[in-house]
Amino acid sequence: SQTIHQWPATLVQPVGSPLSLECTVEGTSNPNLYWYRQAAGRGLQLLFYSVGIGQISSEVPQNLSASRPQDRQFILSSKKLLLSDSGFYLCAWSAGAQPQHFGDGTRLSIL
Amino acid sequence: GENVEQHPSTLSVQEGDSAVIKCTYSDSASNYFPWYKQELGKRPQLIIDIRSNVGEKKDQRIAVTLNKTAKHFSLHITETQPEDSAVYFCAASPREYGNKLVFGAGTILRVKS
Numbered sequence: 001s002q003t004i005h006q007w008p009a010t011l012v013q014p015v016g017s018p019l020s021l022e023c024t025v026e027g028t029s030n031p032n033l034y035w036y037r038q039a040a041g042r043g044l045q046l047l048f049y050s051v052g053i054g055q056i057s058s059e060v061p062q063n064l065s066a067s068r069p070q071d072r073q074f075i076l077s078s079k080k081l082l083l084s085d086s087g088f089y090l091c092a093w094s095a096g097a098q099p100q101h102f103g104d105g106t107r108l109s110i111l
Numbered sequence: 112g113e114n115v116e117q118h119p120s121t122l123s124v125q126e127g128d129s130a131v132i133k134c135t136y137s138d139s140a141s142n143y144f145p146w147y148k149q150e151l152g153k154r155p156q157l158i159i160d161i162r163s164n165v166g167e168k169k170d171q172r173i174a175v176t177l178n179k180t181a182k183h184f185s186l187h188i189t190e191t192q193p194e195d196s197a198v199y200f201c202a203a204s205p206r207e208y209g210n211k212l213v214f215g216a217g218t219i220l221r222v223k224s
Contacts (some may be wrong), residue, residue, distance in 0.1 A: 032210070043216045044155070044200065059211075090154060099145050100212060102154040 002027035006091045006103030014111050019064075019078040021106050023091030026072065033074040034092040034100065035066055044090070050074060086110045113138040115203050117215025124191050126224045134201035134215050135183040141203040144184045145212070146175060149198045158199075159186070191222045 006023045013019060025031050035047040046059045048066035056066050063082050067075045074091060091103040114137040124130045136144075145160035161168045161175045161184065168175050172191075177184040188195055198219050202212040 034211075044214045046211060046213075049211060094210075099143075099157050099160055101157065102147075104154050107152075 002093070002095075002101070004091060004093055004101060004103040006106060008106055009104065010107045010109075012109045012111060013081050015083055016080050019076070019081055019085070019108070021076040021089055021091075021108075023074045023076075023103055024072055025093045028072070028093070028095045030071060031093040031095040033068060034094075035064075035074065035076050036090040036092065036102075038088040038090060038105075040087070048076070081110050083110050113141055113203055113205055113213040115201060115213050115215045117201050117218055119218060120216065121219045121221070123221045123223060126191060126193060126222050128191055130186075130188045130191050130195070130220055130222075132186045132199055132201070132218045132220070133183060134185070134203075135181075136203040136213075137182065138203070138205050139179075139182065140205045143204040144175070144177060145202050145204075146186050147200045147202070149200065149217075151197075155200060188220075191220075193222050193224050196220055196222045 003026045032051050034049045036044045037047055038044050048056055048058055050056050050068045053068055064078050086109055089106045092100045094100045115134055117134045142163035146158050147155035148158045149155040159170050159173050159175050161177050166177055172189045174187040198217045200217050201215040204210055204212050
């Protein structure tokens with residue numbers, strides 16, 4: 001069966017520091033991959049999605065970037081974090097005729 | 112692009128009562144409508160979904176109805192239990208599975224025992 005792993009679970013970073021969040025999927029090939037951000041008490045905002053290695057689409061202008069160096073690996077990065085980057089970051093995957101399934105998320109706090 | 116509106120933003124019901132959450136969408140090309148449940152601090156989990164060639168789908172105490180003409184769909188939870196308390200999100204996709212989902216803002220459901 002397919003599983004999705006996301007880490008770290010929580011992260012506290014100072015303003016201006018870099019960021020790297022990683023997501024990997026097991027048990028499937030060529031999945032669609034997604035990064036979402038959820039502010040406290042708010043809905044899900046799609047940040048990036050990818051349909052294949054090296055193919056990244058950005059949904060909103062922001063301080064973040066995404067990369068997909070391998071088929072089942074999706075990385076969310078920033079060179080310099082802002083206070084407004086705080087939130088709950090969720091990775092999700094889908095493949096073929098399957099709906100999206102979410103990872104456990106990373107709670108990012110910027111100080 | 113697609114826009115999904117969800118109502119109500121909060122809903123309180125007594126244990127055993129039914130709960131209904133409604134969503135409207137704008138893009139008539141949307142043909143896939145999932146519902147997710149998110150407990151506090153946890154990931155959203157798919158609870159039920161429906162495709163545009165079906166008007167209603169049921170899974171035990173949960174059902175979803177779709178009205179393509181009016182472009183709205185609803186989640187129905189019967190015999191609510193305290194463990195149904197969570198945030199519920201609807202979503203719509205212009206293409207079938209595997210593509211972008213546009214989410215509603217969410218409904219906080221509280222089931223009072």
